[in-house]
Amino acid sequence: MMHAATLAQFQDDFVRTLLDPDRPAPPAFAVYRNTVMKGCIDALQANYPAVAKLVGEEWFRAAAAVYARDHLPRTPMLLEYGAGFADFLARFEPAGELTYLPAVARLDRFWTESHVARDDEPMLAKSLAALDPERLGALRLRPHAAARWAWHELPATTIWSRNRNEEMVAADEPDVEWRPEGVLIARPDDAVRWIGLDAAGCAFMDACAAGATLVEAAAAVPAGDLSGLLASLLDAGAFTDGEAR
Amino acid sequence: MTAPSAGLGLKPAHFAEALAAPADGLWFEVHPENYKVAGGPRLRWLESIRARHPLSLHGVALSLASDAEPDAAQLARFAALVRRFEPALVSEHLAWSAFQGAYLPDLLPFPRTSEALARIVANVSRVQDALGCRIAIENPSHYLALEGHAWDEIGFLAELARRSGCGLLLDVNNVFVSARNLGGSAEAYVDAFPGELVMEVHLAGHSADPVLGHALLVDSHDAPVAPEVWALYERLIARIGPRPTLIERDDKLPGFAELMVERARALDVLHRRLAKAA
Secondary structure, X not given: OOOOOOHHHHHHHHHXXXXXXXXXXXXXXXXXXXXXXXXXXXXXXXHOHHHHHHHOHHHHHHHHHHHHHHOOOOOOOHHHOOOOHHHHHHHOHHHOOOOOHHHHHHHHHHHHHHHOOOOOEEOOHHHHHOOOHHHHOOOOOEEOOOOEEEEEOOOHHHHHHHHHOHHXXXXXXXXXXXXXXXXXXXXXXXXXXXXXXXXXXXXXXXXXXXXXXXXXXXXXXXXXXXXXXXXXXXXXXXXXXXXXX | OOOOOEEEEOOHHHHHHHHHOOOOOOEEEEOHHHOOOOOOHHHHHHHHHHOOOOEEEEOOOOOOOOOOOOOHHHHHHHHHHHHXXXXXXXXXXXXXXXXXXXXXXXXXXXXXOHHHHHHHHHHHHHHHHHHOOOOEEEOOOOOOXXXXXXXXXXXXXXXXHHHHOOEEEEEXXXXXXXHHHHOOOHHHHHHHOOHHHEEEEEEEOOEEEOXXXXXXXEOOOOOOOOHHHHHHHHHHHHHHOOXXXXXXXXXXXXXXXXHHHHHHXXXXXXXXXXXXXO
Protein backbone atom coordinates (compact mmCIF):
# COMPACT_ATOMS: atom_id res chain seq x y z
CA MET A 1 0.00 0.00 0.00
CA MET A 2 0.83 3.69 0.04
CA HIS A 3 3.21 3.94 -2.84
CA ALA A 4 4.71 7.41 -3.08
CA ALA A 5 7.41 8.92 -5.26
CA THR A 6 9.19 10.74 -2.45
CA LEU A 7 9.55 10.53 1.33
CA ALA A 8 7.71 13.86 1.69
CA GLN A 9 4.76 12.60 -0.38
CA PHE A 10 4.68 9.37 1.59
CA GLN A 11 4.54 11.24 4.90
CA ASP A 12 1.83 13.56 3.65
CA ASP A 13 -0.30 10.65 2.46
CA PHE A 14 0.34 8.66 5.65
CA VAL A 15 -0.70 11.53 7.94
CA ARG A 16 -3.87 12.17 5.94
CA THR A 17 -4.80 8.51 6.34
CA LEU A 18 -3.86 8.58 10.02
CA LEU A 19 -6.11 11.53 10.81
CA ASP A 20 -9.07 10.71 8.56
CA PRO A 21 -10.80 7.51 9.63
CA ASP A 22 -12.88 7.57 6.43
CA ARG A 23 -9.81 7.28 4.23
CA PRO A 24 -9.41 3.68 3.05
CA ALA A 25 -6.55 1.79 4.69
CA PRO A 26 -5.63 -1.85 5.31
CA PRO A 27 -6.85 -3.30 8.64
CA ALA A 28 -3.36 -3.21 10.17
CA PHE A 29 -3.23 0.57 9.66
CA ALA A 30 -5.53 0.76 12.68
CA VAL A 31 -2.49 0.05 14.90
CA TYR A 32 -1.05 3.45 13.95
CA ARG A 33 -4.38 5.25 14.34
CA ASN A 34 -4.90 3.60 17.74
CA THR A 35 -1.36 4.18 18.98
CA VAL A 36 -1.32 7.88 18.07
CA MET A 37 -4.72 8.41 19.71
CA LYS A 38 -3.77 6.36 22.79
CA GLY A 39 -0.54 8.37 23.15
CA CYS A 40 -2.50 11.65 23.17
CA ILE A 41 -5.21 10.40 25.54
CA ASP A 42 -2.72 8.80 27.96
CA ALA A 43 -0.80 12.07 28.10
CA LEU A 44 -3.95 14.09 28.84
CA GLN A 45 -4.98 11.61 31.54
CA ALA A 46 -1.53 11.89 33.12
CA ASN A 47 -1.61 15.70 32.94
CA TYR A 48 -5.20 16.11 34.22
CA PRO A 49 -5.53 13.52 37.02
CA ALA A 50 -8.07 15.45 39.14
CA VAL A 51 -10.35 15.98 36.11
CA ALA A 52 -10.05 12.28 35.24
CA LYS A 53 -10.88 11.25 38.81
CA LEU A 54 -13.91 13.56 38.94
CA VAL A 55 -15.53 12.41 35.70
CA GLY A 56 -14.30 8.80 35.65
CA GLU A 57 -11.87 7.19 33.26
CA GLU A 58 -14.38 6.30 30.55
CA TRP A 59 -15.88 9.80 30.31
CA PHE A 60 -12.43 11.38 30.49
CA ARG A 61 -10.95 9.27 27.72
CA ALA A 62 -13.93 9.92 25.45
CA ALA A 63 -13.62 13.68 26.01
CA ALA A 64 -9.82 13.52 25.58
CA ALA A 65 -10.29 11.74 22.24
CA VAL A 66 -12.51 14.61 21.01
CA TYR A 67 -9.89 17.12 22.13
CA ALA A 68 -6.96 15.18 20.61
CA ARG A 69 -8.62 14.91 17.19
CA ASP A 70 -8.58 18.70 16.86
CA HIS A 71 -5.43 19.44 18.89
CA LEU A 72 -2.49 17.18 18.09
CA PRO A 73 0.56 17.71 20.29
CA ARG A 74 2.92 20.39 18.98
CA THR A 75 5.84 19.03 21.00
CA PRO A 76 7.13 15.58 21.95
CA MET A 77 7.39 16.78 25.56
CA LEU A 78 3.94 15.43 26.37
CA LEU A 79 4.02 16.97 29.86
CA GLU A 80 3.26 20.20 28.01
CA TYR A 81 0.40 18.69 26.01
CA GLY A 82 -3.14 19.92 26.58
CA ALA A 83 -2.58 23.62 27.26
CA GLY A 84 -6.06 24.32 25.82
CA PHE A 85 -7.86 21.47 27.59
CA ALA A 86 -9.50 23.65 30.27
CA ASP A 87 -10.90 26.02 27.62
CA PHE A 88 -12.05 23.00 25.62
CA LEU A 89 -13.91 21.64 28.67
CA ALA A 90 -15.56 25.04 29.18
CA ARG A 91 -17.05 24.76 25.67
CA PHE A 92 -17.62 20.99 25.72
CA GLU A 93 -21.39 20.48 25.83
CA PRO A 94 -21.45 17.15 27.73
CA ALA A 95 -19.52 18.93 30.53
CA GLY A 96 -22.06 21.80 30.66
CA GLU A 97 -23.42 20.97 34.15
CA LEU A 98 -19.95 20.41 35.60
CA THR A 99 -19.33 24.13 36.08
CA TYR A 100 -16.22 23.54 38.19
CA LEU A 101 -14.48 21.28 35.65
CA PRO A 102 -12.57 23.97 33.65
CA ALA A 103 -11.25 25.48 36.90
CA VAL A 104 -10.14 22.07 38.14
CA ALA A 105 -8.41 21.48 34.79
CA ARG A 106 -6.60 24.83 35.14
CA LEU A 107 -5.37 23.81 38.59
CA ASP A 108 -4.10 20.47 37.22
CA ARG A 109 -2.27 22.48 34.56
CA PHE A 110 -0.86 24.84 37.21
CA TRP A 111 0.50 21.81 39.09
CA THR A 112 2.40 20.61 35.99
CA GLU A 113 3.71 24.10 35.19
CA SER A 114 4.92 24.47 38.77
CA HIS A 115 6.46 20.97 38.77
CA VAL A 116 8.69 21.66 35.74
CA ALA A 117 9.38 25.38 36.25
CA ARG A 118 12.85 26.90 36.42
CA ASP A 119 14.78 26.46 39.69
CA ASP A 120 14.57 30.05 40.92
CA GLU A 121 16.01 30.77 44.35
CA PRO A 122 12.97 31.14 46.67
CA MET A 123 12.85 34.32 48.71
CA LEU A 124 12.92 33.58 52.43
CA ALA A 125 11.19 35.59 55.15
CA LYS A 126 14.55 36.41 56.70
CA SER A 127 15.85 38.11 53.53
CA LEU A 128 12.82 40.40 53.61
CA ALA A 129 13.30 41.02 57.32
CA ALA A 130 16.92 41.99 56.68
CA LEU A 131 15.89 44.83 54.37
CA ASP A 132 16.04 48.43 55.48
CA PRO A 133 12.42 49.24 56.53
CA GLU A 134 12.59 52.56 54.68
CA ARG A 135 13.35 50.81 51.40
CA LEU A 136 10.79 48.05 51.92
CA GLY A 137 7.91 50.03 50.43
CA ALA A 138 9.75 50.50 47.13
CA LEU A 139 10.62 46.78 46.85
CA ARG A 140 9.19 44.96 43.85
CA LEU A 141 8.48 41.34 44.82
CA ARG A 142 8.97 38.93 41.91
CA PRO A 143 6.78 35.81 41.76
CA HIS A 144 8.79 32.55 41.68
CA ALA A 145 8.84 30.75 38.29
CA ALA A 146 6.95 27.87 39.95
CA ALA A 147 4.24 30.09 41.49
CA ARG A 148 0.70 30.06 40.07
CA TRP A 149 -2.41 31.57 41.63
CA ALA A 150 -6.04 32.04 40.76
CA TRP A 151 -9.32 33.19 42.23
CA HIS A 152 -12.44 31.17 41.39
CA GLU A 153 -16.07 32.03 42.04
CA LEU A 154 -16.66 28.42 43.15
CA PRO A 155 -14.81 26.02 45.51
CA ALA A 156 -12.39 24.88 42.82
CA THR A 157 -9.44 24.43 45.17
CA THR A 158 -11.33 22.13 47.53
CA ILE A 159 -12.74 20.04 44.70
CA TRP A 160 -9.36 19.89 42.97
CA SER A 161 -7.27 19.04 46.02
CA ARG A 162 -9.69 16.32 47.13
CA ASN A 163 -9.35 14.68 43.73
CA ARG A 164 -5.67 15.29 43.07
CA ASN A 165 -4.25 12.54 45.31
CA GLU A 166 -6.17 9.40 46.13
CA GLU A 167 -4.61 8.99 49.55
CA MET A 168 -5.69 12.47 50.61
CA VAL A 169 -9.43 11.78 50.36
CA ALA A 170 -10.94 10.64 53.65
CA ALA A 171 -14.20 8.72 53.47
CA ASP A 172 -15.80 10.98 56.07
CA GLU A 173 -14.80 14.22 54.33
CA PRO A 174 -17.56 16.83 54.82
CA ASP A 175 -19.54 18.04 51.82
CA VAL A 176 -17.91 20.79 49.79
CA GLU A 177 -19.06 24.20 51.01
CA TRP A 178 -20.14 26.19 47.94
CA ARG A 179 -18.16 29.44 48.12
CA PRO A 180 -15.51 31.33 46.13
CA GLU A 181 -11.91 30.23 46.71
CA GLY A 182 -8.42 31.28 45.73
CA VAL A 183 -5.25 29.22 45.62
CA LEU A 184 -1.50 29.64 45.35
CA ILE A 185 0.46 26.70 43.96
CA ALA A 186 4.27 26.75 44.27
CA ARG A 187 7.32 24.58 44.93
CA PRO A 188 8.83 25.83 48.19
CA ASP A 189 11.00 22.77 48.95
CA ASP A 190 11.20 21.10 45.54
CA ALA A 191 7.74 19.55 45.87
CA VAL A 192 4.60 21.19 44.50
CA ARG A 193 2.37 22.44 47.35
CA TRP A 194 -0.63 24.76 47.59
CA ILE A 195 -2.24 27.12 50.08
CA GLY A 196 -5.62 28.84 50.14
CA LEU A 197 -5.49 32.50 49.17
CA ASP A 198 -8.26 35.10 49.58
CA ALA A 199 -9.29 37.58 46.89
CA ALA A 200 -6.97 40.26 48.32
CA GLY A 201 -4.04 37.81 48.26
CA CYS A 202 -4.72 36.97 44.62
CA ALA A 203 -4.93 40.69 43.76
CA PHE A 204 -1.65 41.24 45.64
CA MET A 205 0.06 38.50 43.58
CA ASP A 206 -1.38 39.97 40.35
CA ALA A 207 0.03 43.38 41.27
CA CYS A 208 3.48 41.95 42.10
CA ALA A 209 3.52 40.06 38.78
CA ALA A 210 2.68 43.30 36.99
CA GLY A 211 5.76 44.93 38.55
CA ALA A 212 4.11 46.94 41.35
CA THR A 213 6.08 48.05 44.40
CA LEU A 214 5.17 46.61 47.77
CA VAL A 215 3.34 49.80 48.69
CA GLU A 216 1.34 49.74 45.42
CA ALA A 217 0.55 46.02 45.70
CA ALA A 218 -0.50 46.43 49.34
CA ALA A 219 -3.33 48.75 48.22
CA ALA A 220 -5.29 45.57 47.43
CA VAL A 221 -4.90 44.25 50.99
CA PRO A 222 -7.05 45.36 53.97
CA ALA A 223 -5.14 47.35 56.59
CA GLY A 224 -3.49 45.10 59.16
CA ASP A 225 -3.52 41.99 56.94
CA LEU A 226 -0.30 42.63 55.03
CA SER A 227 2.30 41.14 57.36
CA GLY A 228 0.30 37.93 57.82
CA LEU A 229 -0.25 37.63 54.06
CA LEU A 230 3.43 38.24 53.30
CA ALA A 231 4.51 35.65 55.85
CA SER A 232 2.27 32.96 54.39
CA LEU A 233 3.23 33.80 50.80
CA LEU A 234 6.96 33.70 51.59
CA ASP A 235 6.50 30.43 53.49
CA ALA A 236 4.68 28.97 50.45
CA GLY A 237 7.54 29.87 48.08
CA ALA A 238 5.63 32.52 46.15
CA PHE A 239 8.58 34.85 45.47
CA THR A 240 12.15 34.70 44.27
CA ASP A 241 15.14 36.90 44.92
CA GLY A 242 17.37 35.32 42.31
CA GLU A 243 17.28 32.95 39.37
CA ALA A 244 18.47 29.35 38.95
CA ARG A 245 20.02 28.14 42.15
CA MET B 1 29.45 -0.12 31.62
CA THR B 2 32.58 -2.25 31.79
CA ALA B 3 31.23 -5.76 31.16
CA PRO B 4 27.95 -5.49 29.24
CA SER B 5 25.17 -5.74 31.78
CA ALA B 6 21.40 -5.66 31.96
CA GLY B 7 19.31 -2.56 32.64
CA LEU B 8 15.73 -1.45 33.15
CA GLY B 9 13.54 1.22 31.63
CA LEU B 10 13.01 3.63 34.54
CA LYS B 11 9.55 4.92 35.38
CA PRO B 12 8.83 7.65 37.98
CA ALA B 13 6.70 5.16 39.96
CA HIS B 14 9.87 3.13 40.62
CA PHE B 15 12.28 5.94 41.47
CA ALA B 16 12.66 5.13 45.17
CA GLU B 17 13.23 1.40 44.59
CA ALA B 18 15.55 2.09 41.66
CA LEU B 19 17.63 4.40 43.81
CA ALA B 20 17.87 1.82 46.59
CA ALA B 21 18.65 -1.12 44.27
CA PRO B 22 22.13 -2.62 44.72
CA ALA B 23 24.44 -1.34 41.99
CA ASP B 24 25.75 -4.60 40.55
CA GLY B 25 26.01 -3.37 36.99
CA LEU B 26 22.38 -2.23 37.05
CA TRP B 27 21.75 0.62 34.63
CA PHE B 28 18.64 2.59 33.72
CA GLU B 29 17.19 3.98 30.52
CA VAL B 30 14.85 6.96 30.25
CA HIS B 31 13.19 8.88 27.44
CA PRO B 32 14.84 12.30 27.26
CA GLU B 33 11.49 13.83 26.23
CA ASN B 34 10.33 13.36 29.85
CA TYR B 35 13.29 15.33 31.20
CA LYS B 36 13.46 18.26 28.77
CA VAL B 37 12.14 20.54 31.53
CA ALA B 38 13.36 23.92 32.79
CA GLY B 39 13.83 22.69 36.36
CA GLY B 40 12.10 20.93 39.21
CA PRO B 41 12.34 17.63 41.09
CA ARG B 42 12.42 15.40 37.99
CA LEU B 43 15.93 16.50 37.10
CA ARG B 44 17.07 15.98 40.68
CA TRP B 45 15.52 12.49 40.81
CA LEU B 46 17.45 11.62 37.69
CA GLU B 47 20.63 13.14 39.09
CA SER B 48 20.38 11.00 42.22
CA ILE B 49 19.86 7.87 40.07
CA ARG B 50 22.75 8.88 37.83
CA ALA B 51 25.03 9.32 40.85
CA ARG B 52 24.66 5.57 41.52
CA HIS B 53 23.97 3.93 38.15
CA PRO B 54 24.92 4.33 34.50
CA LEU B 55 22.20 5.96 32.42
CA SER B 56 21.00 5.47 28.86
CA LEU B 57 19.02 8.16 27.00
CA HIS B 58 16.59 6.63 24.52
CA GLY B 59 15.05 9.31 22.33
CA VAL B 60 11.60 8.74 20.87
CA ALA B 61 10.97 12.03 19.11
CA LEU B 62 13.82 13.26 16.93
CA SER B 63 11.88 11.91 13.94
CA LEU B 64 15.02 10.94 12.05
CA ALA B 65 13.07 9.42 9.15
CA SER B 66 11.15 12.63 8.43
CA ASP B 67 11.90 14.49 5.23
CA ALA B 68 13.10 17.35 7.43
CA GLU B 69 15.93 18.17 9.79
CA PRO B 70 15.47 17.26 13.47
CA ASP B 71 13.80 20.09 15.39
CA ALA B 72 16.60 22.42 16.51
CA ALA B 73 15.04 23.21 19.91
CA GLN B 74 14.48 19.52 20.69
CA LEU B 75 18.02 18.71 19.66
CA ALA B 76 19.47 21.51 21.81
CA ARG B 77 17.55 20.28 24.86
CA PHE B 78 18.69 16.70 24.15
CA ALA B 79 22.30 17.93 23.96
CA ALA B 80 21.89 19.74 27.29
CA LEU B 81 20.74 16.48 28.90
CA VAL B 82 23.71 14.60 27.42
CA ARG B 83 26.07 17.20 28.89
CA ARG B 84 24.35 17.14 32.26
CA PHE B 85 23.93 13.37 32.69
CA GLU B 86 26.85 11.98 30.65
CA PRO B 87 24.92 8.87 29.54
CA ALA B 88 26.73 5.63 28.77
CA LEU B 89 24.42 5.07 25.79
CA VAL B 90 22.30 7.30 23.57
CA SER B 91 19.82 5.90 21.06
CA GLU B 92 16.98 6.79 18.71
CA HIS B 93 14.68 5.04 16.22
CA LEU B 94 14.55 4.30 12.51
CA ALA B 95 11.18 6.01 12.31
CA TRP B 96 9.41 9.36 12.14
CA SER B 97 6.86 11.10 14.37
CA ALA B 98 6.95 14.79 13.45
CA PHE B 99 5.04 16.24 10.54
CA GLN B 100 4.61 19.94 9.73
CA GLY B 101 4.76 21.07 13.33
CA ALA B 102 2.57 18.30 14.77
CA TYR B 103 3.96 15.51 16.93
CA LEU B 104 2.36 12.10 16.40
CA PRO B 105 3.14 9.98 19.48
CA ASP B 106 4.16 6.82 17.61
CA LEU B 107 7.10 5.45 15.61
CA LEU B 108 5.93 5.61 12.00
CA PRO B 109 7.22 3.61 9.01
CA PHE B 110 8.51 4.70 5.60
CA PRO B 111 9.67 3.08 2.34
CA ARG B 112 13.39 2.31 2.58
CA THR B 113 14.53 4.17 -0.54
CA SER B 114 17.95 5.61 -1.31
CA GLU B 115 16.39 9.07 -0.94
CA ALA B 116 15.22 8.22 2.58
CA LEU B 117 18.63 6.74 3.39
CA ALA B 118 20.44 9.92 2.36
CA ARG B 119 18.05 12.02 4.46
CA ILE B 120 18.43 9.78 7.54
CA VAL B 121 22.24 9.67 7.16
CA ALA B 122 22.23 13.48 7.20
CA ASN B 123 19.87 13.60 10.20
CA VAL B 124 21.85 11.05 12.23
CA SER B 125 25.09 12.89 11.46
CA ARG B 126 23.53 16.17 12.58
CA VAL B 127 22.35 14.56 15.83
CA GLN B 128 25.73 12.99 16.56
CA ASP B 129 27.44 16.33 15.94
CA ALA B 130 25.00 18.14 18.24
CA LEU B 131 25.21 15.54 21.03
CA GLY B 132 28.92 14.97 20.65
CA CYS B 133 28.60 11.19 20.76
CA ARG B 134 27.86 8.13 18.65
CA ILE B 135 24.22 7.06 18.84
CA ALA B 136 22.55 3.68 18.28
CA ILE B 137 19.61 3.43 15.87
CA GLU B 138 16.82 0.96 16.67
CA ASN B 139 15.05 -1.37 14.23
CA PRO B 140 11.29 -0.64 14.30
CA SER B 141 8.22 -2.86 14.69
CA HIS B 142 6.25 -3.33 11.47
CA TYR B 143 2.53 -3.73 10.95
CA LEU B 144 2.11 -2.88 7.25
CA ALA B 145 3.75 -4.23 4.13
CA LEU B 146 4.69 -0.95 2.44
CA GLU B 147 5.40 -0.68 -1.26
CA GLY B 148 8.52 0.88 -2.64
CA HIS B 149 11.28 -0.55 -0.46
CA ALA B 150 14.58 -0.42 -2.38
CA TRP B 151 16.55 -1.80 0.57
CA ASP B 152 15.94 -4.62 3.02
CA GLU B 153 16.02 -3.40 6.60
CA ILE B 154 19.34 -4.90 7.66
CA GLY B 155 21.09 -3.64 4.52
CA PHE B 156 19.57 -0.19 5.11
CA LEU B 157 20.69 -0.06 8.76
CA ALA B 158 24.20 -1.32 7.93
CA GLU B 159 24.59 1.29 5.19
CA LEU B 160 23.25 4.00 7.54
CA ALA B 161 25.88 2.96 10.09
CA ARG B 162 28.62 2.87 7.45
CA ARG B 163 27.85 6.36 6.15
CA SER B 164 27.05 8.13 9.45
CA GLY B 165 29.26 6.21 11.84
CA CYS B 166 26.29 5.41 14.09
CA GLY B 167 25.80 2.09 15.85
CA LEU B 168 22.66 -0.01 16.06
CA LEU B 169 20.20 -0.98 18.77
CA LEU B 170 18.64 -4.38 18.09
CA ASP B 171 15.16 -4.70 19.58
CA VAL B 172 14.57 -8.45 19.56
CA ASN B 173 10.87 -8.11 20.32
CA ASN B 174 10.47 -5.80 17.32
CA VAL B 175 12.14 -8.48 15.16
CA PHE B 176 9.69 -11.10 16.42
CA VAL B 177 6.61 -8.86 16.07
CA SER B 178 7.59 -7.72 12.56
CA ALA B 179 8.34 -11.26 11.35
CA ARG B 180 4.95 -12.44 12.62
CA ASN B 181 3.09 -9.49 11.09
CA LEU B 182 4.81 -9.29 7.71
CA GLY B 183 6.02 -12.87 7.29
CA GLY B 184 9.66 -13.87 7.22
CA SER B 185 11.95 -15.53 9.70
CA ALA B 186 12.87 -13.80 12.95
CA GLU B 187 15.76 -16.26 13.37
CA ALA B 188 17.16 -15.39 9.94
CA TYR B 189 16.91 -11.65 10.77
CA VAL B 190 18.71 -12.07 14.09
CA ASP B 191 21.36 -14.29 12.44
CA ALA B 192 22.03 -11.73 9.68
CA PHE B 193 22.14 -8.63 11.90
CA PRO B 194 25.66 -7.10 11.91
CA GLY B 195 26.82 -7.97 15.43
CA GLU B 196 29.82 -5.64 15.44
CA LEU B 197 27.46 -2.63 15.13
CA VAL B 198 25.17 -3.61 18.03
CA MET B 199 25.65 -1.17 20.94
CA GLU B 200 22.53 -2.22 22.85
CA VAL B 201 19.75 -4.83 22.83
CA HIS B 202 16.11 -4.25 23.81
CA LEU B 203 13.72 -6.85 25.17
CA ALA B 204 10.02 -6.10 25.68
CA GLY B 205 6.60 -7.69 25.70
CA HIS B 206 3.96 -7.57 22.98
CA SER B 207 0.25 -8.29 22.79
CA ALA B 208 -2.29 -9.50 20.26
CA ASP B 209 -4.26 -6.78 18.45
CA PRO B 210 -7.67 -6.29 20.15
CA VAL B 211 -9.50 -6.61 16.81
CA LEU B 212 -7.34 -8.79 14.59
CA GLY B 213 -6.07 -11.06 17.38
CA HIS B 214 -2.89 -13.07 16.96
CA ALA B 215 -2.78 -12.34 13.22
CA LEU B 216 -1.41 -8.92 14.26
CA LEU B 217 0.99 -8.52 17.16
CA VAL B 218 1.40 -5.06 18.67
CA ASP B 219 4.69 -3.88 20.21
CA SER B 220 2.79 -2.73 23.28
CA HIS B 221 5.49 -2.94 26.00
CA ASP B 222 2.71 -3.94 28.40
CA ALA B 223 3.61 -7.57 29.15
CA PRO B 224 6.59 -9.70 30.20
CA VAL B 225 9.10 -10.68 27.49
CA ALA B 226 7.65 -13.64 25.54
CA PRO B 227 9.35 -17.08 25.57
CA GLU B 228 10.01 -16.88 21.79
CA VAL B 229 11.75 -13.53 22.27
CA TRP B 230 13.94 -14.95 25.06
CA ALA B 231 14.93 -17.77 22.67
CA LEU B 232 15.85 -15.24 19.94
CA TYR B 233 17.84 -13.24 22.49
CA GLU B 234 19.86 -16.28 23.60
CA ARG B 235 20.51 -17.11 19.96
CA LEU B 236 21.72 -13.55 19.30
CA ILE B 237 24.02 -13.34 22.34
CA ALA B 238 25.45 -16.79 21.61
CA ARG B 239 26.51 -15.49 18.20
CA ILE B 240 27.60 -11.88 18.82
CA GLY B 241 28.64 -12.00 22.49
CA PRO B 242 27.34 -9.98 25.47
CA ARG B 243 25.78 -6.55 24.85
CA PRO B 244 24.08 -4.07 27.20
CA THR B 245 20.51 -5.37 27.36
CA LEU B 246 17.40 -3.49 28.45
CA ILE B 247 14.07 -4.75 29.77
CA GLU B 248 11.51 -2.22 28.46
CA ARG B 249 8.12 -1.83 30.08
CA ASP B 250 5.94 1.23 29.41
CA ASP B 251 2.38 0.15 30.17
CA LYS B 252 0.55 -2.03 32.75
CA LEU B 253 3.58 -1.40 34.93
CA PRO B 254 4.30 -4.26 37.37
CA GLY B 255 6.21 -3.88 40.62
CA PHE B 256 9.91 -3.06 40.47
CA ALA B 257 10.81 -6.53 41.84
CA GLU B 258 9.01 -8.22 38.96
CA LEU B 259 11.00 -6.24 36.41
CA MET B 260 14.21 -7.06 38.30
CA VAL B 261 13.41 -10.78 37.85
CA GLU B 262 13.28 -10.31 34.06
CA ARG B 263 16.43 -8.23 34.23
CA ALA B 264 18.16 -11.06 36.19
CA ARG B 265 17.22 -13.49 33.44
CA ALA B 266 18.87 -11.29 30.79
CA LEU B 267 21.91 -10.90 33.04
CA ASP B 268 22.11 -14.68 33.36
CA VAL B 269 22.22 -15.03 29.57
CA LEU B 270 25.04 -12.47 29.42
CA HIS B 271 26.98 -14.14 32.27
CA ARG B 272 26.70 -17.61 30.74
CA ARG B 273 28.01 -16.25 27.43
CA LEU B 274 30.90 -14.55 29.22
CA ALA B 275 31.74 -17.77 31.09
CA LYS B 276 31.72 -19.69 27.81
CA ALA B 277 34.11 -17.20 26.22
CA ALA B 278 36.49 -17.26 29.19
